[in-house]
Amino acid sequence: MSKTDVLIIGGGLIGCATALHLARAGASVRLVEAGDINAGASGQNAGSLHFQMERRFLENGAALADQAARIIALNRLAIDEWRGLEVDLGVDLHVSQKGGLMVAETPEQVALLEAKSRREISGGLATQLLDGDAARALCPALGPDVLAASYLADEGHADPRALTPAFAHAAAEAGAVISTRQHVLSITRRSPGGFDVAAKKGDEMETLQADQIFVAAGAWTPAVCALANLHIPLFPVALLMNATERTGPILPQLIQHVGRRLSMKQAYAGNVIIGGGWPSRLAQRPDGGFDLNARASIIPLSRSGNLRAAIDIVPQIGALNLIRSWTGVTTISADQLPIAGAVSRVPGFYVAAGGSAFTLGPTFARLIARVMGGERVEALDVLSPDRFNHLNSFMG
Amino acid sequence: MAEHFDLAIVGGGPAGQAAAIALQGLDLSIAVIDEQAQPGGQILRQPPAQFAVRLWLPGRAYDRLKAQTEHFGRLDRVSWLGRHTVIEIARDGAHFALLTENALGVRAITADRVLIAAGCQDLAVPLAGWTLPGVYTAGAIQAFVKSQQYVPGERIVLAGTHPLQLLIAAQIVAAGGTVAEVLFAQPISAMFRAVLTKPLVGLRGSGNMLAAAAALRILRRAGVPVSFGSALQRIEGESRVTHVILASGRRIACDTVGLNYGFVPQSLLPRMMGAKVRPAGAAGGFAAVHDEWMRSSLPGLYVAGETTGVAGAPASQAEGELAGVGIGLDAGWIDMAEAGRQTRRARSRHRHLQAFARLLDTVANPLPWFPVPEDDTIICRCEDVDYATLAAQSGGGSANAVKLITRCGMGPCQGRNCEPSLLRMLDDRGLTSDPGFTQRFPARPIPVSELADPG
Numbered sequence: 001m002s003k004t005d006v007l008i009i010g011g012g013l014i015g016c017a018t019a020l021h022l023a024r025a026g027a028s029v030r031l032v033e034a035g036d037i038n039a040g041a042s043g044q045n046a047g048s049l050h051f052q053m054e055r056r057f058l059e060n061g062a063a064l065a066d067q068a069a070r071i072i073a074l075n076r077l078a079i080d081e082w083r084g085l086e087v088d089l090g091v092d093l094h095v096s097q098k099g100g101l102m103v104a105e106t107p108e109q110v111a112l113l114e115a116k117s118r119r120e121i122s123g124g125l126a127t128q129l130l131d132g133d134a135a136r137a138l139c140p141a142l143g144p145d146v147l148a149a150s151y152l153a154d155e156g157h158a159d160p161r162a163l164t165p166a167f168a169h170a171a172a173e174a175g176a177v178i179s180t181r182q183h184v185l186s187i188t189r190r191s192p193g194g195f196d197v198a199a200k201k202g203d204e205m206e207t208l209q210a211d212q213i214f215v216a217a218g219a220w221t222p223a224v225c226a227l228a229n230l231h232i233p234l235f236p237v238a239l240l241m242n243a244t245e246r247t248g249p250i251l252p253q254l255i256q257h258v259g260r261r262l263s264m265k266q267a268y269a270g271n272v273i274i275g276g277g278w279p280s281r282l283a284q285r286p287d288g289g290f291d292l293n294a295r296a297s298i299i300p301l302s303r304s305g306n307l308r309a310a311i312d313i314v315p316q317i318g319a320l321n322l323i324r325s326w327t328g329v330t331t332i333s334a335d336q337l338p339i340a341g342a343v344s345r346v347p348g349f350y351v352a353a354g355g356s357a358f359t360l361g362p363t364f365a366r367l368i369a370r371v372m373g374g375e376r377v378e379a380l381d382v383l384s385p386d387r388f389n390h391l392n393s394f395m396g
Numbered sequence: 397m398a399e400h401f402d403l404a405i406v407g408g409g410p411a412g413q414a415a416a417i418a419l420q421g422l423d424l425s426i427a428v429i430d431e432q433a434q435p436g437g438q439i440l441r442q443p444p445a446q447f448a449v450r451l452w453l454p455g456r457a458y459d460r461l462k463a464q465t466e467h468f469g470r471l472d473r474v475s476w477l478g479r480h481t482v483i484e485i486a487r488d489g490a491h492f493a494l495l496t497e498n499a500l501g502v503r504a505i506t507a508d509r510v511l512i513a514a515g516c517q518d519l520a521v522p523l524a525g526w527t528l529p530g531v532y533t534a535g536a537i538q539a540f541v542k543s544q545q546y547v548p549g550e551r552i553v554l555a556g557t558h559p560l561q562l563l564i565a566a567q568i569v570a571a572g573g574t575v576a577e578v579l580f581a582q583p584i585s586a587m588f589r590a591v592l593t594k595p596l597v598g599l600r601g602s603g604n605m606l607a608a609a610a611a612l613r614i615l616r617r618a619g620v621p622v623s624f625g626s627a628l629q630r631i632e633g634e635s636r637v638t639h640v641i642l643a644s645g646r647r648i649a650c651d652t653v654g655l656n657y658g659f660v661p662q663s664l665l666p667r668m669m670g671a672k673v674r675p676a677g678a679a680g681g682f683a684a685v686h687d688e689w690m691r692s693s694l695p696g697l698y699v700a701g702e703t704t705g706v707a708g709a710p711a712s713q714a715e716g717e718l719a720g721v722g723i724g725l726d727a728g729w730i731d732m733a734e735a736g737r738q739t740r741r742a743r744s745r746h747r748h749l750q751a752f753a754r755l756l757d758t759v760a761n762p763l764p765w766f767p768v769p770e771d772d773t774i775i776c777r778c779e780d781v782d783y784a785t786l787a788a789q790s791g792g793g794s795a796n797a798v799k800l801i802t803r804c805g806m807g808p809c810q811g812r813n814c815e816p817s818l819l820r821m822l823d824d825r826g827l828t829s830d831p832g833f834t835q836r837f838p839a840r841p842i843p844v845s846e847l848a849d850p851g
Contacts, residue, residue: 036797043800161800180793244844245808269779269803274844295670297486298837300493307848318845323808325837 002177004028006372007197007210009184009224010217011035012042014352016167016178017365018214018372023174025373030208031171031178032199038164040218044328045358046241046275047160048254048263049082049095051075052102052127052152053116054356055258056277056336065119067335070382071356072123077379078363079154085362091166093158094268100155100254101135103146103313109259110148116258117150127152141250143315155254157265157273160358167365182206187213187227193348195228212372214350219292219329221353230343231391234331234354238280238296240306241328244320246270255313262309264317272317274310278302280327296327330355333388340364340383341371345396351385401427401475403723404494404507406482406665409437410461410709411513411701411716413468418720418738420471422729427505429477429496436465437515438535439709441543461709477503483838485510485665492696495838502846509696509727511719512684513712514662516702519679520813521556521657522775522783523767525631525640534656538564547573549652553640555579555628556656557762559587559608564654565620566611575620576650579642581765583625590758597751604708604752628655628767657762659706660816666692666699667835675829676705678763680816682832689722689735690715698723707753714746766820776814778807786821795819795830805833808841 006022008015011033019031033039057068086093104110113129120127128151135149136142142149172178182201190196190209197208215232217224225232251266262276279302283294303325311318331354333339338354350372352364367377403419405412408430416426428435434442440461468474477496480503484495494505518533525531534554540546547568553576554561565575580587615622627643631653639649660681663673672693673682684692684699692699700719701712721739724730730738769775771784781804789798795818798804804818805811811818811833822830838847 036793038800039794039797161803165801242844245841295834300486300495301849303837304847304849307844308851311845311848312851318843318848320844321808321841322838322844322847323841324806324810326834 001207001209002030003209004030004177005210006030006212006214007032007195007208008214008216010215010220011037011164011168011178011180012040012216012218013038013164013167013361014216014357014365014368015214016164016171017362018216018352018369019171019176019178020167020174021366021369022372023171023176025369027373029171029176030210031176032182032184032208033178033180034183034220036180037168037178038161041328041330042164042218042358042361043160044241044326045160045330046263046265046273047157047267047358048256048265049097049156049158049359050100050254050256050263051079051125051155051359052100052150052256053120055256055261058112058116058258064336068337069119069123071337072120072125073379074360074363074382076124078360081363081366082158089166089170091162093162093166095156095158096268097154097156098252099138099151099153100256101130101139101142101149101151102256102258103135103142103149104258105145105147105312106259107147112258113148113150125152139251139253139255141314141316142255143313145312150258157254157267159268163358184224184227189228189346195348212348212350214352214368214372216352218353219331221331221351225351228346228349229395230346230349231388231395232339232351232353232385233388233391234333234339236282236290236292236329237332237355238282238327238329239275240278240280240298240302241273241275241326242303242306242322243324244272244274244317245323247272247320250316251314257309257313260309261306262313264310264314271323272320274306274317276306276309278306282329292329296329298325298327330357335387338364338383339385339388340368341380341385343385343392345389345392398493398504398506400491401425401505401507402727403427403509403511404429404492404505405511405513406485407437407513407515407701407703408432408435408468408476408478409513409515409701409712410439410464411712411719412437412511413464414713414716415511415513415700415720415723416471416474417464417467418717419724419729422724423473424729425473425475427475427477427507429480429482429494431479431481433478435468435476435478436461437709438539440465441539461713464713481840482665483840483842485669487669497840497842497846502842509698509723511690511698511700511723512665512703513699513701513716513719514665514703516659516661516706517812518656519658519660519681519762519816521655521766522769522773522817523628523630524770524773525633525637526655527774527777528631528633528637529635530633530637530651531631531653531655534561534564534654535659537652537654538567541567541571541573545571547571549650550574551576551650552652552654553577553579553648553650554654554656555581555640556658557581557765558656558658558760559756561654561656562608562611562615562622564656566614569614569618569620575615575618577648578615578620578622579626579628580622580624581627581762587624587759590755594751594755597755604756627765657766658760659702661703661705663703664810664812664835664839666697666703668837668839669694669697671697671699677757678761679706680819688718689725690719691722691726705753707750711746711749711753714742714749717742718746775817776804776807776811778809779803779805781814786818794827795822795832796834798822799833810836
């Protein structure tokens with residue numbers, strides 16, 4: 001029997017970072033992870049630090065773009081968060097904030113860049129519009145088809161392999177107890193407050209008692225929340241990423257595309273990582289629905305399309321060897337914004353998941369820890385799970 | 397538009413050939429895909445057509461295989477895709493989609509059924525100095541000798557636990573090379589003990605025993621010392637190997653070392669596809685699991701030869717035959733009675749050969765004799781990850797978790813070489829059933845431009 005102030009379910013970036021902040025604030029913290037630390041999207045994503053508004057928010061109409069613009073305030077917090085992270089954790093996270101270029105190849109895309117930039121500037125994000133030659137002056141590897149780019153000096157990339165283990169290590173140092181390969185089987189509310197959680201590691205059963213529960217289980221979040229009889233409307237998404245062999249420095253910046261699915265960066269070791277939101281195919285359960293525990297499969301058209309986009313923007317990529325393609329599974333909500341905060345239907349129950357959580361995860365964790373400590377944090381309002389409260393009218 | 401075949405066979409060695417031959421006379425289109433230019437697999441590595449190699453692979457052990465390769469070459473309706481590397485095999489609706497690459501670029505093939513008979517590879521064994529120029533796997537030296545009568549070194553030491561190194565040493569001598577010494581880490585008593593527990597099985601594998609005896613005679617005549625209980629500890633040299641040092645402290649001058657601690661199945665493609673595999677044995681690696689007709693756990697996918705476990709060329713031939721008939725049976729080209737009749741002999745041969753292979757595994761068991769790497773010994777050569785780094789990490793977590801933290805296995809070889817070493821380290825820590833690295837696309841590195849949409 002373990003009894004703590006907080007039980008965190010999920011050993012990814014957000015779970016481990018939140019464990020650190022709560023433990024530092026003096027709470028007793030237990031974290032359980034069904035697999036290994038950093039095994040999910042936290043360790044499998046492409047490591048972009050992207051603060052410009054994403055293509056996906058711009059291509060579905062003005063209303064959605066307006067709503068997405070509200071996340072800019074969080075992006076500004078995240079920029080500062082990343083600047084201090086390596087010092088705070090005392091670990092080399094291979095953070096590189098040498099700027100990011102979101103490129104356009106057609107006049108329509110240039111117009112989209114201009115509209116995007118206006119929104120960002122009014123939100124306090126200092127993006128700069130560059131013509132093709134100015135963009136090439138910054139990043140000579142860009143090809144002749146780049147007509148324009150919006151530049152944000154704070155963007156870049158970091159090492160997803162290093163960040164979450166660093167948080168986990170620091171959390172443990174601060175007193176959090178972390179167990180891996182332990183599965184949560186049930187979540188029961190206690191009267192007047194708190195929770196009993198049954199968990200299993202190997203053949204060993206354990207009851208974990210906690211005043212607060214925080215679920216940060218990525219794509220598995222809805223399933224974990226279902227144990228508490230709650231709907232968390234997140235949908236799994238399988239995304240393709242590709243890595244080339246190592247090569248000499250060719251890309252100092254993060255490269256994204258405003259009109260095509262593309263993100264590209266050169267990781268510290270020299271490999272070029274190519275992604276940008278191309279779908280892989282989730283495995284399916286024989287009885288219908290997706291099987292998150294089976295490997296997603298690559299869609300050949302995604303792969304060829306992603307690599308085409310990469311070559312169109314940085315032609316010399318074509319000559320490099322591809323050494324690995326893989327799929328990470330993240331989630332998306334109905335309005336595309338992540339879900340992070342208290343579930344007011346069940347007092348003491350908190351959740352954070354829903355994508356963008358490499359760039360924003362450290363910030364989510366810092367803010368969630370404050371919310372769980374009883375503070376009101378306005379910056380998180382836009383992400384509150386309570387915007388889907390109606391789904392839980394008959395649940396809890 | 398992808399070219400379509402009734403059957404695609406990956407590997408033109410003893411197993412792949414036998415499968416194609418078993419299906420001869422049926423009106424089937426078969427593609428046989430192999431990285432080598434010519435059929436034969438590693439066992440019959442053929443010299444390039446323009447080379448005249450005198451007395452290429454003499455010896456009775458090779459005659460049967462040569463005859464089969466000749467037979468295979470006469471088959472109609474078999475498209476030989478030599479120098480093609482399979483990059484990916486994926487299920488695509490009712491059939492399989494194969495992506496292959498050759499000098500001209502990527503080529504897409506579809507097939508109703510696929511047989512993977514991809515053979516095995518030498519186990520890479522890290523020890524101090526193993527990354528120096530002049531260090532090979534013994535199999536690599538053998539490949540040079542077989543295919544071009546080229547001996548890569550002036551003074552060669554072979555070291556390990558596998559009896560095959562006797563044959564390789566004899567082949568080097570026959571090709572005019574100099575073998576300084578053949579070193580077995582295990583004492584000869586351990587080898588005899590293993591044979592004596594199963595004398596009948598040993599007798600049935602007498603072809604191999606005779607080949608080993610013949611090799612020993614050649615080595616004795618050439619004055620090549622063969623020592624037992626002589627474990628290799630370090631390989632030393634500045635810019636190239638100059639000598640090896642044994643656990644006993646003895647030093648042997650040489651410019652080339654061939655390591656021979658065993659072989660692991662080539663099971664990357666079945667693993668990429670999600671077919672069921674099992675730990676292959678003491679040397680490490682994973683073997684594809686199959687039923688009595690060589691069906692894998694995935695419908696339409698068959699496996700044969702050393703992809704299913706290392707048991708030598710004759711056993712691979714038998715498995716190839718079973719797979720070919722099994723494929724015919726499943727497709728309705730051969731009925732059950734006929735299938736049973738056709739494979740009776742192959743089955744009994746296979747049973748005996750498997751028993752001998754298990755005996756050989758015991759004789760050659762490298763587990764107690766692996767050299768102990770030093771802290772700065774590189775384990776993952778692609779990413780320069782050393783032993784101490786892995787030792788610090790492998791206390792908990794899966795091979796995939798260690799890969800993510802250390803980059804071990806993240807390079808161009810995708811862990812083919814370092815995976816067995818890492819799994820042995822995990823094993824020592826009680827993590828005994830790790831499934832190894834997730835095998836990712838592509839099976840071999842390939843230029844980005846060849847995979848990109850033509851635009």
